[in-house]
Amino acid sequence: MASLVELSDRVERVSAIYAARCDIRRDPDWYALKLQEEAGELVAEYLRGSGRGRIGERTEEVMRQALEDEAADLLAQLLLFCRQNGIDIETALARKWFIHLPENEAGSR
16 A cells, blocks of 8 residues: 555646646645535535435446545545645644554554
């Protein structure tokens, strides 16, 4: 399994390709706004799958894949946001979340 740093590097390469192809200027605001956009798209797919959104002719399988794809988009955009803003997300997770784990799980931090 790739580390978060490795995933971030790969996501950045894809994002740079996308930006070049679509002539998108990825300024600091773009990273934050795109993160919000992707969060909204994930929620929309969740609502469809839970019967609270329009599904049209979509099958359960198609809706599940769309939910998974939007989760991937949101995670990728979060990694890009962290990279742009100099956030070491692994250190932040250890400080904010993993500190609450029992001491015998210290190696997992």
